[in-house]
Amino acid sequence: MIKRIQVMCFIGILLIGCTAMAQMTPWKIWTLLPQDQMDEIIGEASGETAWNTILETGGYNQDRPAEEYAGTFYEAQYIYNQLKKYGLSGAEIVRFPGGKTWDGIKGELWEIEPKRQKLASYQDLRAMLASGSASADVKALLVWVGRGTKDEIEAAEVKGKIVVTEGSLSSVHNLACMKYGAHGVISMQSSRPYFDPLQIPWRGIRSFRQDAENQPKFGFYLPIREGALLKARLLRNEKITVHAHVEAKMEPYELQDVVCHIPGTEPNADEIIFSAHLFEGYTKQGANDNKSGSATILEVARVLHSLIEEGRLPQPKRTIRFIWAPEFSGTIPWVKANMDIMERTLCNINMDMVGEWLSKNQAFMTLVRTTYGNPHYINDVMENYYRYVGEGNIDRWVARGKMRRIVAPSGSDEPFYYLIDTHSGASDHEVFNDWGVQVPGVCMNAWPDQWYHTSGDRADKADPTQLKRASIIGAAAAYTIANADDFMAKKIASETTSNGTRRLGHQFVIALEILNEATAETLADSYKAARAQVETGLANEKATLATIQELAKDKKNVESYLAIMKRTVDSVAKAHLLALDTHRDGVAQKLGVKPVKIEWSELEKKAAKLVPKPTAKVKENGYRGYSQLISKVPKAERDEYPYSRRDIASTSELQSLIDGNRSVLNIKQSLDAQYQRRSQLESVLNYIQILKLAGLVDY
Numbered sequence: 001m002i003k004r005i006q007v008m009c010f011i012g013i014l015l016i017g018c019t020a021m022a023q024m025t026p027w028k029i030w031t032l033l034p035q036d037q038m039d040e041i042i043g044e045a046s047g048e049t050a051w052n053t054i055l056e057t058g059g060y061n062q063d064r065p066a067e068e069y070a071g072t073f074y075e076a077q078y079i080y081n082q083l084k085k086y087g088l089s090g091a092e093i094v095r096f097p098g099g100k101t102w103d104g105i106k107g108e109l110w111e112i113e114p115k116r117q118k119l120a121s122y123q124d125l126r127a128m129l130a131s132g133s134a135s136a137d138v139k140a141l142l143v144w145v146g147r148g149t150k151d152e153i154e155a156a157e158v159k160g161k162i163v164v165t166e167g168s169l170s171s172v173h174n175l176a177c178m179k180y181g182a183h184g185v186i187s188m189q190s191s192r193p194y195f196d197p198l199q200i201p202w203r204g205i206r207s208f209r210q211d212a213e214n215q216p217k218f219g220f221y222l223p224i225r226e227g228a229l230l231k232a233r234l235l236r237n238e239k240i241t242v243h244a245h246v247e248a249k250m251e252p253y254e255l256q257d258v259v260c261h262i263p264g265t266e267p268n269a270d271e272i273i274f275s276a277h278l279f280e281g282y283t284k285q286g287a288n289d290n291k292s293g294s295a296t297i298l299e300v301a302r303v304l305h306s307l308i309e310e311g312r313l314p315q316p317k318r319t320i321r322f323i324w325a326p327e328f329s330g331t332i333p334w335v336k337a338n339m340d341i342m343e344r345t346l347c348n349i350n351m352d353m354v355g356e357w358l359s360k361n362q363a364f365m366t367l368v369r370t371t372y373g374n375p376h377y378i379n380d381v382m383e384n385y386y387r388y389v390g391e392g393n394i395d396r397w398v399a400r401g402k403m404r405r406i407v408a409p410s411g412s413d414e415p416f417y418y419l420i421d422t423h424s425g426a427s428d429h430e431v432f433n434d435w436g437v438q439v440p441g442v443c444m445n446a447w448p449d450q451w452y453h454t455s456g457d458r459a460d461k462a463d464p465t466q467l468k469r470a471s472i473i474g475a476a477a478a479y480t481i482a483n484a485d486d487f488m489a490k491k492i493a494s495e496t497t498s499n500g501t502r503r504l505g506h507q508f509v510i511a512l513e514i515l516n517e518a519t520a521e522t523l524a525d526s527y528k529a530a531r532a533q534v535e536t537g538l539a540n541e542k543a544t545l546a547t548i549q550e551l552a553k554d555k556k557n558v559e560s561y562l563a564i565m566k567r568t569v570d571s572v573a574k575a576h577l578l579a580l581d582t583h584r585d586g587v588a589q590k591l592g593v594k595p596v597k598i599e600w601s602e603l604e605k606k607a608a609k610l611v612p613k614p615t616a617k618v619k620e621n622g623y624r625g626y627s628q629l630i631s632k633v634p635k636a637e638r639d640e641y642p643y644s645r646r647d648i649a650s651t652s653e654l655q656s657l658i659d660g661n662r663s664v665l666n667i668k669q670s671l672d673a674q675y676q677r678r679s680q681l682e683s684v685l686n687y688i689q690i691l692k693l694a695g696l697v698d699y
Helices: 002-022 035-044 047-058 066-070 074-086 150-156 169-177 224-235 287-309 331-337 339-343 378-392 429-433 464-482 486-516 523-551 555-591 602-609 626-631 651-657 664-674 681-693
Strands: 089-113 117-121 136-144 162-165 184-187 218-221 241-262 271-279 319-326 345-351 364-368 418-421 441-447
Touching (some): 035 287, 035 464, 047 074, 047 287, 066 089, 066 241, 074 241, 089 218, 117 218, 150 169, 162 169, 169 184, 169 218, 218 241, 241 287, 241 331, 271 464, 287 464, 319 464, 331 339, 339 345, 345 378, 345 429, 345 464, 378 418, 378 441, 378 486, 429 441, 486 523, 523 555, 523 664, 602 681, 651 664
Parallel strands (some): 136 162, 162 184, 184 218, 271 319, 271 345, 345 441, 364 418
Antiparallel strands (some): 089 241, 136 241, 241 319, 364 441
């Protein structure tokens, strides 16, 4: 009883502490780096320089000339030239085998009856000609097919005509052209027609029915504003004849990665790596996606190199490396070719769409964190600088004159709307996070982007202020880690612990809500899930603190400090679990049932005893090299362990959670704590068994 009272008193102290922390202190804004070093980084960073890079490499959607495919792409050459101009070490263009890609040469769509007018032109707007379009010279009637359903297409009798739709160009093409004999497609589909009626999506034709006698046709996009006029005429039963002239070909290409580095003073020390995709295919181009990320890591390289060369910042202990590559397709071969560098790389900072004018886009500058399977202090280092920029650019009544404004001369003067978000993929940080690479990677990303993957993604949507701010955050975070000594390791640990107690508070609230949503029948399972929510959150916080040890020189001294920090988060979680038990009893009383206790099923008991650990084969062939071993497991053996991917929230995260410490039950619980979709334990067990058959896992 006395012990219970002591614990309840501790909970009270925690709650008082949380209440105190809720009172903001806008006059106290701090960073991990000392203020004099921050002042140098802030002063040197130029949003205009980064914006100019966007303009130089993506000021408009150009028709890429044939000689670029045969030689060096303009963007790669530009970044390389700037690196040489700035004097960065190791600047080179690394080349890997590519393949063939579609290249538009000409695309003209003219109305010739009842009047003559131009409807679309590749010369005017590159996105108007759908990528994948085949060469054609066709005169034909237009026919309206609505959304392009099978019934609508059949009713329109499209053979020998050009169909007009407000549905998916590719889907309508595959049905109307490849099956029913239409010559081509005109689409006015737009994902944001009410936000910007002039934007056209960067999309193309994906034909899955082609053979020697049945080749893809062509497609044109119209802005919704112009498409609506054409639609109205066709619905009035006007007979409109058009002339479509398309020239396109397939060009061979190679993958071109631009790289450089800022050397550390300790040649065998670990590294930090920046990444940004300079290309997203060779037809689609975008000022913010992702010339902005490419421009910003170039600015980070310039800023840090200049400050170090001029003696305004000490040369860091650890190397900072940079890569500009085609998204995924260029990053993957470079990473696979440099696994020795990956072995000593601490973390990755990926920048994908960081230049957006936030208020124009109704967006937040997001930090995409790592998962529980890739815990790392990079999350909290980045958050420190996000918060610094965010809090410093709010004009508060209670702290007038205490702002630390970071504004570019020609950029916006608005708050830094930011969001520290849960993990999501779809960019190059996923190459580093992969089970076969295991370099924890975060991503800076502005979202939503109202011109994402459209013709409207131009430099006028980019903001020099946000480019400056992103450069500062990236440069400060990387330099913090690159030059960290034992005391900085402790500072990072204290920051991580502080943030961790807040994150545990969030997991506690989620756990309470899981109980609140329970019924009499589900209360026992809900209680299991609620406890697991807190317990897996705690495990992640302790694992994150453990990663800081890699920065230590005096390992024993730093380890002792980390042990205190781990006990701190332990105490918080224990208090939460005790309070959770109390709330469980309250929920049971409300539902009119007896308080529940955890009773494990036979399957859960089995899963709790199995602790899988990865073998050396996981990283043997780098990024997704392990998938080849999985595919080689004989079908008869695989069939003994059936699983459905619908029953596993994320197989990639499941793999990353296999660390030799977590049981299979812990892995399932960690998946459930991170994803909306619950994973089925039997599928998790069976999938891990297949990994064992592939030689990737032992127990």
